[in-house]
Amino acid sequence: MNQNVIELNGIVKSYGNVKAVDGISLQVKKGEVLGIIGANGAGKSTTLEIMMGLRKPDAGSVKVLGKDLSVSGDEIKQQIGIQLQQTALYDRIKVKEALKLFSSYYEKNRDLSEIIATLGLKPYLNKYVKNLSGGWQQRTSLALALVNDPEIIFLDEPTTGLDPQARLELWACINQYRGEGKTIILSTHYMDEAQRYCDRIAIIKKGKLVACDAPNRLVESLVNTQGTMEDVYLQHAVEM
Ligand SMILES: Nc1ncnc2c1ncn2[C@@H]1O[C@H](COP(=O)(O)OP(=O)(O)OP(=O)(O)O)[C@@H](O)[C@H]1O
Secondary structure (H helix, E strand, O other): OOOEEEEEEEEEEEEOOEEEEEEEEEEEEOOOEEEEEOOOOOOHHHHHHHHHOOOOOOEEEEEEOOEEHHHHHHHHHOOEEEEOOOOHHHOOOEHHHHHHHHHHOOOOOOOHHHHHHHOOOHHHOOOEHHHOOHHHHHHHHHHHHHOOOOOEEEEEOOOOOOOHHHHHHHHHHHHHHHOOOOEEEEEOOOHHHHHHHOOEEEEEEOOEEEEEEOHHHHHHOOOOOOOOHHHHHHHHHOOO
């Protein structure tokens, strides 16, 4: 279980004058749930997009499932699942159409009826994605990230904007796949879910990785040992 499925080495990415990612090195182990936290604009999405192969870093190297992403990108994309923040791309289609479309992108497919049953999507298959509530839209986009039975699942702020019940239910779904030994990498602004569900939390501040450890160790490392994940966030992620 000590096998690294992601290895980032000195990743740098700028947009014009903005250094979105500034020298991040990070390893993620197989089966791990890694949460990425940080302020708005800290570089979380850019870091995730580089791991997914959606953006090329200006410098540094990325290995996914033991292979160099810059060489084996197409092969790697077959083995990862991606849930992005925006659902606008598939707003105009029905849930079942989106599932079939996404399945067609991949050589390997997981049984769609099994994904539909696990995520409770059956009553929604003939509805347009844009007409679903936020919670069901996020379940749909989680389902789309699973169609190729990926080894690694990337989730960019999967629970943002959901009510507490929908968040709990989405986490119950995510945890089913964690139980299968999938590696899950997500960004979140919710410290409670980072603490509760993640094996490790990576804290990014102004494009740099400022801390990465198990939630309890991050909390214990605070000067005030009665602290919370919010205190960890304030200490590491925020300009004081
Ligand atoms: N396509 C782009 N073009 C120009 N600048 C960008 C682009 N994407 C991101 N940035 C900038 O790069 C920085 C990092 O953005 P990124 O989206 O990675 O942060 P984030 O931590 O995910 O933020 P949030 O929590 O708001 O989603 C920000 O200053 C952002 O404005």
